[in-house]
Amino acid sequence: MNSLSSINNKKIIVMTILSxxxxxxxxxxNVNFSDRELLIFAFKIRGPKLAAMVITAFAIGAASIVFQSxxxxxxxxxxxxxxxxxxxxxxxAVVFFLGSGxxxxxxxxxxxxxxxxxxxxxxxFIYSWLFKKTKHNVLYVLLVGxxxxxxxxxxxxxxxxxxxxxxxxxxxxxxxxxFNNINTEIIVLSVVLLIFLAFAxxxxxxxxxxxxxxxxxxxxxxxxxxxxxxxxxLGVTLCIAVATAMVGPISFLGLIIANLSRQLLKTYRHTxxxxxxxxxxxxxxxxxxxxxxxxxxxxVPISVFITVGGGLYFLYLLLSRKQV
Amino acid sequence: MIIKNLLKQYSGKTVVDGVSFEIPKGxxxxxxxxxxAGKSTVMSMxxxxxxxxxxxxxxxxxxxxxxxxxxxxxxxxxxxQTNNIQMKLTVRELxxxxxxxxxxxxITSEDEKIIDDAINYMELKEFEHRFIDELSGGQRQxxxxxxVIAQNTDYILLDEPTNNLDIYHATNMMKIVRRLCDExxxxxxxxxxxxxxxxxxxxxxxxxxxGKVSKFGTVEEVITKENLSHIYNVDFxxxxxxxxxxxxxx
Numbered sequence: 122m123n124s125l126s127s128i129n130n131k132k133i134i135v136m137t138i139l140s141x142x143x144x145x146x147x148x149x150x151n152v153n154f155s156d157r158e159l160l161i162f163a164f165k166i167r168g169p170k171l172a173a174m175v176i177t178a179f180a181i182g183a184a185s186i187v188f189q190s191x192x193x194x195x196x197x198x199x200x201x202x203x204x205x206x207x208x209x210x211x212x213x214a215v216v217f218f219l220g221s222g223x224x225x226x227x228x229x230x231x232x233x234x235x236x237x238x239x240x241x242x243x244x245x246f247i248y249s250w251l252f253k254k255t256k257h258n259v260l261y262v263l264l265v266g267x268x269x270x271x272x273x274x275x276x277x278x279x280x281x282x283x284x285x286x287x288x289x290x291x292x293x294x295x296x297x298x299x300f301n302n303i304n305t306e307i308i309v310l311s312v313v314l315l316i317f318l319a320f321a322x323x324x325x326x327x328x329x330x331x332x333x334x335x336x337x338x339x340x341x342x343x344x345x346x347x348x349x350x351x352x353x354x355l356g357v358t359l360c361i362a363v364a365t366a367m368v369g370p371i372s373f374l375g376l377i378i379a380n381l382s383r384q385l386l387k388t389y390r391h392t393x394x395x396x397x398x399x400x401x402x403x404x405x406x407x408x409x410x411x412x413x414x415x416x417x418x419x420x421v422p423i424s425v426f427i428t429v430g431g432g433l434y435f436l437y438l439l440l441s442r443k444q445v
Numbered sequence: 446m447i448i449k450n451l452l453k454q455y456s457g458k459t460v461v462d463g464v465s466f467e468i469p470k471g472x473x474x475x476x477x478x479x480x481x482a483g484k485s486t487v488m489s490m491x492x493x494x495x496x497x498x499x500x501x502x503x504x505x506x507x508x509x510x511x512x513x514x515x516x517x518x519x520x521x522x523x524x525x526q527t528n529n530i531q532m533k534l535t536v537r538e539l540x541x542x543x544x545x546x547x548x549x550x551x552i553t554s555e556d557e558k559i560i561d562d563a564i565n566y567m568e569l570k571e572f573e574h575r576f577i578d579e580l581s582g583g584q585r586q587x588x589x590x591x592x593v594i595a596q597n598t599d600y601i602l603l604d605e606p607t608n609n610l611d612i613y614h615a616t617n618m619m620k621i622v623r624r625l626c627d628e629x630x631x632x633x634x635x636x637x638x639x640x641x642x643x644x645x646x647x648x649x650x651x652x653x654x655x656g657k658v659s660k661f662g663t664v665e666e667v668i669t670k671e672n673l674s675h676i677y678n679v680d681f682x683x684x685x686x687x688x689x690x691x692x693x694x695x
Binding site for chain 2: 327334337387389
């Protein structure tokens with residue numbers, strides 16, 4: 122056991138170094154050091170992007186691992202169940218019903234808080250009902266999740282179709298966030314929210330190792346199962362809301378980084394798994410973004426790589442498992 | 446532990462109907478009966494995994510639903526049939542989870558000793574660093590029992606522990622149950638399908654039929670030709686082997 126955790130410590134250290142290399146690379150490649158003005162200009166653009174991507178990596182990495190452990194299956198991620206479509210829908214609905222000129226919709230932080238609160242309520246309600254109804258049967262959960270994804274998507278596009286074109290125009294800039302158009306206004310608020318979540322859920326996070334033994338074993342070992350699951354699920358939802366608000370929906374990122382982390386670390390300890398998943402997130406996002414910016418000169422967005430790579434990896438995971 | 450008038454309904458259908466009996470301390474008690482007789486449901490209500498729709502389970506003089514779950518987990522352990530552990534977990538790490546109610550995630554040196562004892566007791570020393578998903582069914586079952594032993598509770602509840610085991614491993618499992626009671630002084634409550642295992646290794650038997658207790662008593666009282674024929678609707682013959690009633694059905 123000790124040798125295993127010392128190997129994992131080494132793996133984490135190596136990954137941290139790789140992440141730092143990616144961070145440095147992202148900030149420093151092709152920067153003109155001789156001209157001070159240009160240097161400041163480059164940092165002004167790259168700094169917030171870097172912050173947003175690191176936050177996204179942590180939010181999605183942690184959310185995916187926690188979610189997988191909660192529903193006890195490693196091929197499902199919150200995004201596959203439509204959580205980010207739900208966020209997009211809520212965001213659209215708020216603008217639709219209140220109007221883009223209203224205080225809530227116009228102020229980035231205020232609108233973010235409104236979205237997050239609505240998302241927390243709606244998602245807890247929908248997903249805990251979904252899990253209870255399907256009795257955690259993963260195939261049903263996946264199926265219903267896929268249907269929900271397009272369901273939320275359809276409502277959202279209906280709303281945008283009957284919207285006032287001017288409203289739609291304002292909405293679009295915040296709606297189609299991506300890695301080249303990051304919502305930087307909410308960075309501070311997101312960090313505060315994530316830190317608050319980690320603090321509020323510290324007890325439940327410590328229970329994660331036990332929760333993965335399954336419902337019966339967890340209850341046997343004295344865990345208040347339903348309550349812990351509810352609170353963790355709420356945490357997952359809010360993490361996804363943060364990530365989606367900042368960089369838009371990226372469906373397969375969570376799947377890739379969570380499973381790479383599980384494959385590399387081969388442990389049940391969530392301290393390692395969550396950390397590993399977040400570090401993989403940083404490596405994938407920043408590494409990918411470096412390639413997009415410097416090799417492809419922005420002609421291909423990073424989400425294309427993540428979706429193609431993630432899709433193939435998802436198929437591999439499905440087919441390499443003997444039983445689902 | 447006293448069980449009074451337990452009632453459980455699933456979508457309008459009554460599966461457990463007014464079940465009452467008392468579990469004597471320090472004995473092996475087996476719950477037997479045909480499929481759907483409600484024995485597993487009763488088991489999960491005794492262990493607080495399911496909440497009853499009526500009646501009460503009194504444990505140490507207090508309603509089991511009123512117990513703090515954490516305190517209860519130091520006194521009562523349950524092992525169900527469904528144990529699909531998806532995580533990469535070694536035998537030793539699994540057994541260590543048995544200490545969770547006592548020490549949380551921080552394993553003390555005293556816990557390490559208890560874990561060692563449990564592993565040795567179940568003869569798992571040579572597998573202790575193997576992953577659970579690489580073990581055979583019998584070994585995995587033993588690892589789970591070792592975890593229950595490490596939990597060190599007075600009451601141990603096992604739901605069909607011999608399920609999916611071959612004769613050799615199933616018999617060993619029953620011998621372990623007997624030793625848990627005789628050597629460690631535990632009260633063991635089992636759900637069993639094999640009547641003869643129940644007859645040979647338990648002190649008391651509770652027989653269920655159609656959600657009701659059909660017969661509760663010592664092995665000799667329950668395992669009779671008339672009782673079994675009535676419970677299972679099959680013809681039985683009872684032989685006497687080593688002073689125990691052995692049933693034959695055909």
